[in-house]
Amino acid sequence: MELQKHITDATTEIFETMIMLNITAGDPVLEKINNFKCSVSGVIGLAGTCKGILAIHLPDKVAMSITGSFLGMEVTEVDDDVTDAIGELANMVAGNIKMILDEAGKNVTLSIPSCVYGDEYTLDTAADCERVVIPFNIESGQFLVELQVKN
Amino acid sequence: MENNLQQQIIDATQSVFDTMLMLTVTPGETLADKVYHFNDSISGMLGFSGDVQGMLTIHCPQAVAFDITGQLLGIEVESMDEDVKDTIGEMANMILGGIKDAFLERGIDISLAIPTVMAGRSYRVKTVDYASWITVPFHLDGGELLVELKLKTLD
Numbered sequence: 001m002e003l004q005k006h007i008t009d010a011t012t013e014i015f016e017t018m019i020m021l022n023i024t025a026g027d028p029v030l031e032k033i034n035n036f037k038c039s040v041s042g043v044i045g046l047a048g049t050c051k052g053i054l055a056i057h058l059p060d061k062v063a064m065s066i067t068g069s070f071l072g073m074e075v076t077e078v079d080d081d082v083t084d085a086i087g088e089l090a091n092m093v094a095g096n097i098k099m100i101l102d103e104a105g106k107n108v109t110l111s112i113p114s115c116v117y118g119d120e121y122t123l124d125t126a127a128d129c130e131r132v133v134i135p136f137n138i139e140s141g142q143f144l145v146e147l148q149v150k151n
Numbered sequence: 152m153e154n155n156l157q158q159q160i161i162d163a164t165q166s167v168f169d170t171m172l173m174l175t176v177t178p179g180e181t182l183a184d185k186v187y188h189f190n191d192s193i194s195g196m197l198g199f200s201g202d203v204q205g206m207l208t209i210h211c212p213q214a215v216a217f218d219i220t221g222q223l224l225g226i227e228v229e230s231m232d233e234d235v236k237d238t239i240g241e242m243a244n245m246i247l248g249g250i251k252d253a254f255l256e257r258g259i260d261i262s263l264a265i266p267t268v269m270a271g272r273s274y275r276v277k278t279v280d281y282a283s284w285i286t287v288p289f290h291l292d293g294g295e296l297l298v299e300l301k302l303k304t305l306d
Contacts, residue, residue, distance in 0.1 A: 045198020045200070045264025046198075046264055047198065047199055047201070047262035047263055047264045048200070048262050051262075051264055051265050052265055053267055080277075083277045084280070087278065088279075109200035109201060109204075109262060110198075110200055110204070111204055112198065112205055112206055112278060112282055113279060114206055114276060114277065114278045116269050116275070117274065117275050117277075118271060118272075118275055119271075120271050120272045120273060121269055121270065121271030121272075121273075121274035122236075122268075122269065124240075124267070124268045125240075125265055126195070126236060126244075126265070126267075126268055127240070129265065150265050
């Protein structure tokens, strides 16, 4: 429950202040989603007293439209601009979550972001984790923000 | 520094293969070009932070990942199942654990995140431009795997 609120608060704030797009959070996704098609995933590790990962999964179309809004230009393919923007997006959302967790008495540090993309891939976490996935709707479609924290 | 990093990757990777898998791996020349694109492969990725921030990633063709998993678990592996994903994530964890120890001997303290495993028919993995990047290939009987270390800052 708490993780859900952290994700929603952090993601909404980044979109409002940095990307100037309105997003609407949906209900947490309960089923396991690990298979992505024609998508882009930004992934960043959380280390310190709270270990985990934050990942943002976007269909190509949504990744391109967010990058376009972020950079103020038209984006028509998943190029370096898109992978940089989505990596940076994961970094910013994780940065916000880090602040929330630090205030709650944890001491979290972030790794560098990576961006995974392709026609078809799976993405799994190999550890015993608490996992929350929140869908967000924007004009161009839907994307997922996933937070996994080791118990 | 780069030579040092290369040696640490080699030492940590060989040690994991020796002790956990009883397999000999031979390091090749550090790759001059970045490798982004993987087909029918699996990649285990693990972030770290502390005195330096970065990511360690290992990339294996499916067949190599099946061999490694089979060797570790003593079973026949024929599909990209949970056993393979867990094994490759754990390999990343153990190799970075070795590098963490080597860093600590030089006074650099890092803390590890949790491993993430990507697999698929066709995918690419990129990281931010400001990271330095070193990739060492390793040969074993069934093929070749890559161990890649990306760092944001170097002291």
